[in-house]
Amino acid sequence: GVHVAEKEAKRDYQEVYNAIATKIRDEDEYDNYIGYGPVLVRLAWHSSGTFDRNDNSGGSFGGTYRFKKEMNDPSNKGLQNAFDFLRPIHEQFPWISSGDLYTLGGVTAVQEMMGPKIPWRSGRVDQPENTVPDNGRLPDASQGASYVRNLFDRLGFGDRETVALIGAHALGKTHYENSGYEGPWGPSPNVFTNDFFVNLLNAHWTLNTNKKGVKQWDNDQGHMMLPTDMALVKDPKYRKLVEEYAKDQDVFFRDFSKAFAKLLENNIKFPDQNKPHYFKTLDEQDL
Ligand code: HEM
Ligand SMILES: Nc1c(Br)cnc2ccccc12
Numbered sequence: 001g002v003h004v005a006e007k008e009a010k011r012d013y014q015e016v017y018n019a020i021a022t023k024i025r026d027e028d029e030y031d032n033y034i035g036y037g038p039v040l041v042r043l044a045w046h047s048s049g050t051f052d053r054n055d056n057s058g059g060s061f062g063g064t065y066r067f068k069k070e071m072n073d074p075s076n077k078g079l080q081n082a083f084d085f086l087r088p089i090h091e092q093f094p095w096i097s098s099g100d101l102y103t104l105g106g107v108t109a110v111q112e113m114m115g116p117k118i119p120w121r122s123g124r125v126d127q128p129e130n131t132v133p134d135n136g137r138l139p140d141a142s143q144g145a146s147y148v149r150n151l152f153d154r155l156g157f158g159d160r161e162t163v164a165l166i167g168a169h170a171l172g173k174t175h176y177e178n179s180g181y182e183g184p185w186g187p188s189p190n191v192f193t194n195d196f197f198v199n200l201l202n203a204h205w206t207l208n209t210n211k212k213g214v215k216q217w218d219n220d221q222g223h224m225m226l227p228t229d230m231a232l233v234k235d236p237k238y239r240k241l242v243e244e245y246a247k248d249q250d251v252f253f254r255d256f257s258k259a260f261a262k263l264l265e266n267n268i269k270f271p272d273q274n275k276p277h278y279f280k281t282l283d284e285q286d287l
Helices: 013-026 037-048 080-092 098-112 145-154 159-170 195-202 227-234 236-247 249-265
Strands: 205-209 215-219
Touching: 013 037, 013 080, 013 098, 037 080, 037 098, 037 159, 037 249, 080 098, 098 249, 145 159, 145 227, 159 195, 159 227, 159 236, 159 249, 195 227, 195 236, 215 227, 227 236, 236 249
Parallel strands: none
Antiparallel strands: 205 215
């Protein structure tokens, strides 16, 4: 059922943001100098993406990613790097819940990679191991548009929100050992832009079967797209939205911010007194 967030305690969440942001800035060598930003965004998404609006199960509230059943979900391969990155932050701020930490990590990463401000509320409360949702709720990359539409409908999202959210694939890369997809990183691996949409529309894509027998799209500049990425230009309704975001990065940023905040708060009711935080970036604080 829907969880009720606990009333916000007198805590300095900007301090936690700054600790995460400083660590992202310092540890820049991870993943061939892409850094930890993208994998932190993916952890926030995967810890929230287990939500099912049909029975109000899953979602970020209980921080259940910390249990091996969820950590070992094949869909979560590679996210251990984000979990290990956040461990010393959790030791420094033991009062923050796992769910608040995983989602705050994603918000910090988006903002420090020059993405839009993401409003964030505290109050998630760790839940016990017997509340871990079943594996298999996170999306399969080999599928087409109708699968994507159904999966994001289960998460409570329409077409606009779905296309905006998948725009996060401008960040980071696929890793053979994690998902069976291999690709040199995208056009802007650690800077948040609308390049994913520009790339989708402008490059010449060919479908290849890689060494693991997995089908992926490759282009002449060495970028790759997943079948579910390509579905966004094959489906006429999605394609309209891809064209809109490719033309206007500000509209993409506005829609992404709303959808990402909603994703991280699915299945949670927040008390009115828990106001959304709009965190300052390190640059804005001259740190
Ligand atoms: C149809 C929906 C989606 C599918 C099938 C999908 C699938 C994948 C796959 C297969 C990878 C590569 C993982 C690896 O090999 O390390 C990946 C990476 C990534 N995904 Fe998605 N994803 C989806 C939606 C999203 C959404 C909604 C977000 C965030 C809002 C997101 C953020 C990321 C990021 C940032 C990476 C790069 C991680 C890294 O560089 O380590 N994805 N995704
Ligand atoms: N950089 C990416 C591009 Br460009 C296209 N698709 C992706 C899917 C997952 C992770 C990264 C990417």
